[in-house]
Amino acid sequence: YFANAKIGGTSAIKIKVLQPFILYCTRFALSLHPKHKIQNKMAQEDVFKKIVSHCKEYGFVFPSSDIYDGLAAVYDYGQNGVELKNNIKQYWWQSMVLLHENIVGIDSAIFMHPTIWKASGHVDAFNDPLIDNRDSKKRYRADVLIEDQIAKYEEKIEKEVAKARKRFGDAFDEEKFRATNPRVIEHQQKRDALHERYTEAMNKMDLNELKQIILDEEIVCPISGTRNWTDVRQFNLMFKTEVGSTADGASTIYLRPETAQGIFVNYLNVQKTGRMKIPFGIAQIGKAFRNEIVARQFIFRMREFEQMEMQFFVKPGTEMDWFKTWKKTRLAWHEALGFGDECYRYHDHEKLAHYANAATDIEFKMPFGFKEVEGIHSRTNFDLSQHAKFSGRKIEYFDPEENRSYTPYVIETSIGVDRMFLSVMCHSYTEEKLENGETRVVLKLPAALAPVKLAIMPLVKKDGLPEKAHEIMNELKFHFNCKYEEKDSIGKRYRRMDAIGTPYCITIDHDTLNDNCVTLRNRDTMEQTRVAISDLRSLIEDKVSITSLLKKIQ
Ligand code: GAP
Numbered sequence: 005y006f007a008n009a010k011i012g013g014t015s016a017i018k019i020k021v022l023q024p025f026i027l028y029c030t031r032f033a034l035s036l037h038p039k040h041k042i043q044n045k046m047a048q049e050d051v052f053k054k055i056v057s058h059c060k061e062y063g064f065v066f067p068s069s070d071i072y073d074g075l076a077a078v079y080d081y082g083q084n085g086v087e088l089k090n091n092i093k094q095y096w097w098q099s100m101v102l103l104h105e106n107i108v109g110i111d112s113a114i115f116m117h118p119t120i121w122k123a124s125g126h127v128d129a130f131n132d133p134l135i136d137n138r139d140s141k142k143r144y145r146a147d148v149l150i151e152d153q154i155a156k157y158e159e160k161i162e163k164e165v166a167k168a169r170k171r172f173g174d175a176f177d178e179e180k181f182r183a184t185n186p187r188v189i190e191h192q193q194k195r196d197a198l199h200e201r202y203t204e205a206m207n208k209m210d211l212n213e214l215k216q217i218i219l220d221e222e223i224v225c226p227i228s229g230t231r232n233w234t235d236v237r238q239f240n241l242m243f244k245t246e247v248g249s250t251a252d253g254a255s256t257i258y259l260r261p262e263t264a265q266g267i268f269v270n271y272l273n274v275q276k277t278g279r280m281k282i283p284f285g286i287a288q289i290g291k292a293f294r295n296e297i298v299a300r301q302f303i304f305r306m307r308e309f310e311q312m313e314m315q316f317f318v319k320p321g322t323e324m325d326w327f328k329t330w331k332k333t334r335l336a337w338h339e340a341l342g343f344g345d346e347c348y349r350y351h352d353h354e355k356l357a358h359y360a361n362a363a364t365d366i367e368f369k370m371p372f373g374f375k376e377v378e379g380i381h382s383r384t385n386f387d388l389s390q391h392a393k394f395s396g397r398k399i400e401y402f403d404p405e406e407n408r409s410y411t412p413y414v415i416e417t418s419i420g421v422d423r424m425f426l427s428v429m430c431h432s433y434t435e436e437k438l439e440n441g442e443t444r445v446v447l448k449l450p451a452a453l454a455p456v457k458l459a460i461m462p463l464v465k466k467d468g469l470p471e472k473a474h475e476i477m478n479e480l481k482f483h484f485n486c487k488y489e490e491k492d493s494i495g496k497r498y499r500r501m502d503a504i505g506t507p508y509c510i511t512i513d514h515d516t517l518n519d520n521c522v523t524l525r526n527r528d529t530m531e532q533t534r535v536a537i538s539d540l541r542s543l544i545e546d547k548v549s550i551t552s553l554l555k556k557i558q
Contacts, residue, residue: 052371055433056302058445062504064088064429065303077299077307084504085425087455087485092424093289095452095550096312099337100287103558107285107314108278112266114291118257120265121242123394124387125359130261131238133214134297137225138232144225145297146214146236150202153221157195164188203355211236241294259293264416266290267315268387271412272399275317282401282412283326285316289421301372303422310421317412319403320385326415327362327382333557334380334417335366340556341450343431349374359386368427377427378419385411428453432505447505448528450553457484457548458540459501459509465490473512476522476537483541484548502527508544
């Protein structure tokens with residue numbers, strides 16, 4: 005308003021001079037306004053929408069069954085997506101199996117004996133409590149509605165603290181303020197009482213109490229705004245199907261909801277045939293299926309997804325040390341990608357599953373907040389003991405050093421490939437203003453994960469340049485993923501490569517035919533240098549290989 009208004013008596017020229025300053029002040033004032041927070045949130049939502057459409061436009065991720073209008077929470081990976089996904093998997097697999105002498109991999113079947121899921125507790129306890137709003141007909145997870153309410157109290161406390169911090173400046177004593185401010189105390193008491201009531205209800209899986217909490221807290225449906233709730237019901241997340249050719253002889257089996265059980269039931273096979281000595285690990289990458297009630301945020305929560313899990317078998321009593329070691333090791337794996345330490349945080353679990361004695365999540369800063377990408381759990385000897393009980397087999401380890409047998413304890417690291425993919429995409433998507441005023445969209449992917457490492461471009465489609473380009477391609481394609489590109493202007497080709505995150509492009513021009521040199525262009529700096537064709541492999545290979553990442557974590 006001030007930027008455009010005439011200030012009494014001030015000449016037009018003065019306004020022109022003052023305008024940038026006034027604009028700056030206005031922006032600053034707006035940034036302090038509570039609305040700014042909402043705008044920020046909106047901006048993040050917009051960024052996320054752009055990432056989702058970029059994924060589709062550039063062949064990374066498509067909705068499943070797209071020509072039939074899609075299937076909720078199921079996605080397909082396109083020509084670039086599959087390369088990126090494979091690179092993520094390769095980075096994980098090699099960090100586990102190549103870098104650790106005592107970790108081996110397996111690939112177990114998706115279909116497993118149904119008793120496995122009874123033993124693991126999934127048949128009885130892999131449930132979400134769900135509730136419907138009768139007016140909007142929308143279905144929610146009752147626990148999520150209550151957790152959101154707890155988060156609201158926490159937000160109110162943080163707002164009070166932030167306000168006071170600003171008011172008192174350096175003299176602010178946060179601890180004292182939290183302990184004495186009446187509003188903070190009131191919110192804290194409400195939050196704690198709710199948290200306690202909720203934890204107890206969840207521990208007992210008291211569905212009536214969960215509903216009563218929702219009513220007492222006056223939680224409304226975000227769509228209809230009403231409190232017209234149904235009762236809370238249990239909903240098992242496993243997909244069922246039938247195995248067997250006739251209806252009579254068929255038996256119910258499940259699509260595995262985690263890959264981990266395939267490792268547990270192969271513990272004896274691998275330990276014996278691999279003559280593995282404790283401590284040792286078994287790694288696996290594979291599909292998992294969950295009938296998620298609330299499937300949202302693109303590939304963050306899917307019904308069919310992929311996990312990379314490693315079970316590390318240790319001597320009882322040493323599990324806490326191993327738990328700490330794996331927490332550090334896994335964070336280092338994430339950080340080696342170079343996104344910055346501020347993108348990650350641990351979230352230690354307060355409420356532990358009945359079989360766990362420690363658990364933490366590695367969370368990544370997504371556009372919609374810090375979210376779990378990986379879980380690290382100390383699972384005691386629960387799974388192996390349960391399988392011993394249900395199968396009637398002795399599942400133990402004879403420790404030659406201690407001259408005794410025991411059921412090993414397990415530290416599990418479990419990461420979702422798709423969530424990892426999403427975190428990489430979110431961090432890499434960049435819109436950059438160029439000097440000429442244009443905007444370029446560039447995926448600043450870690451070079452080792454990029455789908456294409458080198459684009460090979462003849463300047464024109466004639467004069468022997470395509471032939472020369474193919475000659476280079478035929479040499480380099482054995483060492484890293486190359487893409488031949490001859491359509492459109494060089495500028496357009498660079499933009500296309502930026503959009504899929506290709507770290508290097510080379511241009512073959514008429515001089516190349518005489519001097520055997522090409523122009524090498526760097527995606528991030530856009531710098532162009534003239535290099536000899538014979539040097540290309542050594543200049544590029546090291547920087548784009550998975551080995552370059554592995555060396556950072558070794
Ligand atoms: N075996 C342990 C286990 O499955 P989890 O926390 O349920 O633990 C591990 O899952 C990881 O699998 C999560 O950190 C997440 O990255 C991924 N994941 C779980 N459910 C998912 C879903 N519906 N869609 C995509 N990824 C999922």
